[in-house]
Amino acid sequence: MSADFLPVVRTVAELRAQVRAWRGAGDTVAMTPTMGALHEGHLSLVRLAKARARRVVASIFVNPTQFGPNEDFDRYPRNEAGDAELLASAGCDLLYAPDVSQIYPAGFSTKVTISGVSEPLDGAARPGHFDGVATVVAKLLNQAQPDVAVFGEKDYQQLQLIRRLALDLDLPVEIIGAPTARAEDGLALSSRNAYLTPEQRIIAGRLNVVLADAVSRLKAGDSVEKVEATGRAALERQGFERIDYFEVRHALDLSHPGPGVLSVPGRVLAAAFLGKTRLIDNMAV
Amino acid sequence: MSADFLPVVRTVAELRAQVRAWRGAGDTVAMTPTMGALHEGHLSLVRLAKARARRVVASIFVNPTQFGPNEDFDRYPRNEAGDAELLASAGCDLLYAPDVSQIYPAGFSTKVTISGVSEPLDGAARPGHFDGVATVVAKLLNQAQPDVAVFGEKDYQQLQLIRRLALDLDLPVEIIGAPTARAEDGLALSSRNAYLTPEQRIIAGRLNVVLADAVSRLKAGDSVEKVEATGRAALERQGFERIDYFEVRHALDLSHPGPGVLSVPGRVLAAAFLGKTRLIDNMAV
Numbered sequence: 199m200s201a202d203f204l205p206v207v208r209t210v211a212e213l214r215a216q217v218r219a220w221r222g223a224g225d226t227v228a229m230t231p232t233m234g235a236l237h238e239g240h241l242s243l244v245r246l247a248k249a250r251a252r253r254v255v256a257s258i259f260v261n262p263t264q265f266g267p268n269e270d271f272d273r274y275p276r277n278e279a280g281d282a283e284l285l286a287s288a289g290c291d292l293l294y295a296p297d298v299s300q301i302y303p304a305g306f307s308t309k310v311t312i313s314g315v316s317e318p319l320d321g322a323a324r325p326g327h328f329d330g331v332a333t334v335v336a337k338l339l340n341q342a343q344p345d346v347a348v349f350g351e352k353d354y355q356q357l358q359l360i361r362r363l364a365l366d367l368d369l370p371v372e373i374i375g376a377p378t379a380r381a382e383d384g385l386a387l388s389s390r391n392a393y394l395t396p397e398q399r400i401i402a403g404r405l406n407v408v409l410a411d412a413v414s415r416l417k418a419g420d421s422v423e424k425v426e427a428t429g430r431a432a433l434e435r436q437g438f439e440r441i442d443y444f445e446v447r448h449a450l451d452l453s454h455p456g457p458g459v460l461s462v463p464g465r466v467l468a469a470a471f472l473g474k475t476r477l478i479d480n481m482a483v
Numbered sequence: 484m485s486a487d488f489l490p491v492v493r494t495v496a497e498l499r500a501q502v503r504a505w506r507g508a509g510d511t512v513a514m515t516p517t518m519g520a521l522h523e524g525h526l527s528l529v530r531l532a533k534a535r536a537r538r539v540v541a542s543i544f545v546n547p548t549q550f551g552p553n554e555d556f557d558r559y560p561r562n563e564a565g566d567a568e569l570l571a572s573a574g575c576d577l578l579y580a581p582d583v584s585q586i587y588p589a590g591f592s593t594k595v596t597i598s599g600v601s602e603p604l605d606g607a608a609r610p611g612h613f614d615g616v617a618t619v620v621a622k623l624l625n626q627a628q629p630d631v632a633v634f635g636e637k638d639y640q641q642l643q644l645i646r647r648l649a650l651d652l653d654l655p656v657e658i659i660g661a662p663t664a665r666a667e668d669g670l671a672l673s674s675r676n677a678y679l680t681p682e683q684r685i686i687a688g689r690l691n692v693v694l695a696d697a698v699s700r701l702k703a704g705d706s707v708e709k710v711e712a713t714g715r716a717a718l719e720r721q722g723f724e725r726i727d728y729f730e731v732r733h734a735l736d737l738s739h740p741g742p743g744v745l746s747v748p749g750r751v752l753a754a755a756f757l758g759k760t761r762l763i764d765n766m767a768v
Contacts, residue, residue, distance in 0.1 A: 210653060305736070307599040308617075308651035314592040332593075340653040366593035368495060368625040451590070 204286040206278075206293045210341045213294050217255070217342055225252035229344035229371075231335060234258040235275035235389035236284050239350060239379035244288040246376045247348045256285050257294040257338055259301060264330030270474075275389055294342065301337060310336050312366070315358050315451050319467055320478070323442040331356055332363050339369050347371050352378040352386050354465060354480040355452055362451075378479070380406065386479045398472040404436040405468060409481045412446070412466045416483050421458050422446045425466075433470050442469035442476070449482065489571040491578045495626045498579050502540070502627055510537040514629035514656075516620060519543035520560040520674035521569045524635060524664035529573040531661045532633045541570050542579040542623055544586060549615030555759075560674055579627065586622060595621050597651070600643050600736050604752055605763070608727040616641055617648050624654050632656050637663040637671050639750060639765040640737055647736075663764070665691065671764045683757040689721040690753060694766045697731070697751045701768050706743050707731045710751075718755050727754035727761070734767065 207213050217227055228251035230243045240256075247254045258281055265271035282293055309329050316328035339347055347364075349357045357375045364373050379387045383403035394402055412429045416422070429444040448455050449463040464483035469476060492498050502512055513536035515528045525541075532539040543566055550556035567578055594614050601613035624632055632649075634642045642660050649658050664672045668688035679687055697714045701707070714729040733740050734748040749768035754761060 214655075303650075305599075305647075306651055307597050307647055309596045309598070310652075311594045311596065312592050313594070314590075337651075337653050340655065343655065362590075362592055365588075366591055366622075367595075368622050370499075370625065370628065 204282045204290060204293050206282065206295055208294075208296055209300055210296070213255070213292075213342055216292055217344070220253045226346075227251055227253045227255065227342070227344045229339065229342045229347045230254065230256045230290075231338050231347065231349070232256060232258055233260045233274065233389070234281050235277065235392070236281045237379075237387045237389065237391075239352060239387035241284060241288040242379045243348045243350055243376045244285060244290050246374065247346070248289040250346050250348070250374060251344070253291045254289060255292040255294055255342055255344065256290045257296070257342070259296055259334070259338070261301070261330060261334045262298070263302075263333065264327050266324055266326065269324070270390075270393075275392055296341075301334065309333055310363065310367070312359050312362050314453070315355065315362050318447070318452055318454075319443050319445065320355050320469065323469060328356070328359055332359060335360055336363060336367060336369070339364070339371050344371055346374055348374045348376050350378060351375050352388065352479070354467060358450065358452060384410075386477075388477065390475055390477065393475040394472060398475065401437040401472055402477055405433070405438075405470065405477055405479050406481075408432045408436065408444075409466050409468060409479055412444075413481050413483050416446065416460050416464060416466070419459055422455055422460055423457050429466070429468065433468065438470040438472060440471040442471070444468045444470075446483070489567045489575060489578050491567065491580055493579075493581055494585055495581070498540070498577075498627055501577055502538075502629070505538045511631075512536055512538045512540065512627070512629045514624065514627045514632045515539065515541045515575075516623050516632065516634070517541060517543055517566075518545045518559065518674070519566050520562065520677070521566045522664075522672045522674065522676075524637060524672035526569060526573040527664045528633045528635055528661045529570060529575050531659065532631070533574040535631050535633070535659060536629070538576045539574060540577040540579055540627055540629065541575045542581070542627070544581055544619070544623070546586070546615060546619045547583070548587075548618065549612050551609055551612065554609070555675075555678075560677055579623075581626075586619065594618055595648065595652070597644050597647050599738070600640065600647050603732070603737055603739075604728050604730065605640050605754065608754060613641070613644055617644060620645055621648060621652060621654070624649070624656050629656055631659055633659045633661050635663060636660050637673065637764070639752060643735065643737060669695075671762075673762065675760055675762065678760040679757060683760065686722040686757055687762055690718070690723075690755065690762055690764050691766075693717045693721065693729075694751050694753060694764055697729075698766050698768050701731065701745050701749060701751070704744055707740055707745055708742050714751070714753065718753065723755040723757060725756040727756070729753045729755075731768070 228247035310332040384406035385403045449465040467480040469478045513532035595617040669691035670688045700710045734750040752765040754763045
């Protein structure tokens with residue numbers, strides 16, 4: 199087997215047979231669910247997974263139910279052959295690339311809803327998005343039954359939602375958050391960065407700078423409301439065309455920390471558009 | 484260990500440790516979730532479970548989220564010591580009797596909703612009931628991780644909902660339906676029968692007779708709508724005080740079979756009150 203060859207399975211039965219074989223041999227198993235269009239950020243998840251378990255299965259499934267009607271499901275980039283090569287190079291042992299029929303067979307009727315953590319920010323900006331995420335992640339984790347699963351902090355609200363999901367539904371898996379991988383100018387790596395024009399790409403690189411500045415101001419004792427207003431104004435000044443949110447939140451459940459000086463573990467989160475491309479990023483306080 | 488001694492665990496950690504020990508010894512595991520107040524019907528589930536797996540864990544949890552605000556959560560009968568004796572006598576190996584904090588810890592935020600099968604009949608009569616059932620059953624099955632789980636056909640809509648749940652969320656468990664256990668006069672055994680006065684108990688015994696008559700009429704070619712009207716009238720004549728439904732449904736997904744002669748696998752289902760006690764029953768066509 200060459201270093202860059204990656205076995206691919208497309209059905210739950212094949213996936214479970216491989217995981218069962220690994221378990222039978224005494225190996226632990228990690229999973230990294232993705233939507234493909236892989237970049238260095240995803241590969242850092244795979245490497246972290248490989249450090250935490252003997253075997254790593256990555257999934258690629260562009261989940262239609264987490265896209266809104268006017269979002270980019272159809273144009274979301276797809277390149278399975280290229281993705282498979284990258285996964286193999288990062289130490290992944292198996293690619294699970296199910297057809298839609300393996301995930302949503304005829305008669306599918308179930309929805310998993312997480313209240314609280316899923317409601318503000320991307321939950322408010324993208325109605326139904328997190329129901330789609332929670333449902334498909336519950337399914338993927340039950341299909342593979344890994345010991346650990348790795349998700350990126352880049353999608354911080356999603357990560358906290360998945361932690362809640364695993365806890366609340368007693369999924370027998372440990373959820374691990376991986377630090378956001380960034381380009382040289384600090385832009386959080388994202389498959390959607392590929393949509394950006396060269397001009398937009400330059401502006402995009404300021405989002406992380408504005409977030410880091412907000413973190414500094416909060417640490418220096420500026421009030422939550424002042425930091426939020428300053429951050430929004432800075433993004434507008436940098437050329438972002440529409441700002442969905444620029445907010446300071448409780449790090450754990452994304453509830454509002456209240457006005458004044460931040461007194462709880464915090465997270466600053468932002469979502470803003472350049473043209474039709476929506477970028478998100480976040481940083482710990 | 485005497486034949487009637489039954490080990491009890493109250494936490495997920497203890498439950499999983501026991502199931503893991505059984506699996507390690509090569510044993511298969513079955514689960515029968517209950518709300519306690521056990522009768523011969525539950526014991527028939529335990530016996531069926533024991534026939535399908537080497538080890539049987541029964542759970543007793545009176546789930547608050549599946550009771551409506553004006554339903555009988557507070558007065559629902561509870562008798563753990565008596566239940567444990569009965570379970571042991573039927574071959575059960577372990578009782579899982581969690582505190583509410585093991586099921587709904589602080590911050591619990593997740594709801595599992597099944598559309599379609601959960602919507603008519605008891606779903607219409609008891610808003611939120613089946614969300615509560617789906618959520619707690621997903622949890623209990625993930626907590627115990629049995630190979631098979633047994634549910635009674637007495638709660639037929641619940642059984643079909645749980646089949647859908649397990650399929651849709653890829654729960655790695657086989658769902659088994661068990662035939663309804665009945666008293667000598669055919670009354671479906673139910674913990675709620677204990678609420679009946681002697682006079683009500685006599686009337687209750689007619690519900691299954693009216694259902695069986697509906698099945699005969701459907702088999703003889705009577706139309707769905709005629710059989711439903713005849714059944715409702717018969718229940719009223721017998722002294723039932725309020726009829727939630729008396730309906731012919733598609734056996735699989737509980738959709739309406741359409742008017743005229745029944746041309747699909749059918750199920751006749753009824754729910755009716757005697758005083759404050761709500762009785763349900765159903766039969767296959």
